[in-house]
Amino acid sequence: MTRTYQQRVAAWYRLATMATMACVLPFAAAQALAGERAQAVLPTLCGWLDNPTPGNVDFIDRDGNWMVGIQGGHQAAGKLPTFSSGRWVRTGHGSTGYGCVCMKARIDPDDRKILELVQARSMPLATCRKDPAIKGEEPFNPLK
Structure with missing residues (x-):
């Protein structure tokens, strides 16, 4: 060259x-x-996190029900918060139960899905029980 x-x-x-x-x-x-x-x-969502059966997790806030995970299907990315025994209501065997949570999350409002939990923290049960926006929406506890 x-x-x-x-x-x-x-x-x-x-x-x-x-x-x-x-x-x-x-x-x-x-x-x-x-x-x-x-x-x-990212919106901050506060409400009830309900884990009625393994692999199924719902979230209930002032806007209604959101799917966090369904067994064999959609599972939101990110980590669910950890709950102390005083912040988690057991409703059966294993990890089934519910608690109060506030989280920053990516959502799909059309499909009512939580896509990703960016930040999530457990809250005292009284926080959700006193919230007028979700009054009467506490998940069912068959052990009561």
Whole structure:
């Protein structure tokens, strides 16, 4: 190869690299900004987290029922909060029961699904029992 040809190829490569970076960097920045905005506008939901049977978890708040997980089907990403014995009402064997929770979550309002639990914390049972928006919505306890 001639030196002139090598210089042209090198110049073309530098130009192609700069053009690629000029397209990629704004895209990456836009994605990062969109991710930050999505985090900033996540709704905080508070209500009853009900685990009536293994693999099935529902959430009940002022807007109604939300599916968190269904056995053999949809399961929200993220971790459910841990509950102390004073914040969890056992309704049967194993981990079945319910508790009061507040969480930041990604939701699908059309399908009434919790897609991802971003932050979730257990709350005292009295918090949900005193909330007028969910008065009378405490899950059924067959052990009462």
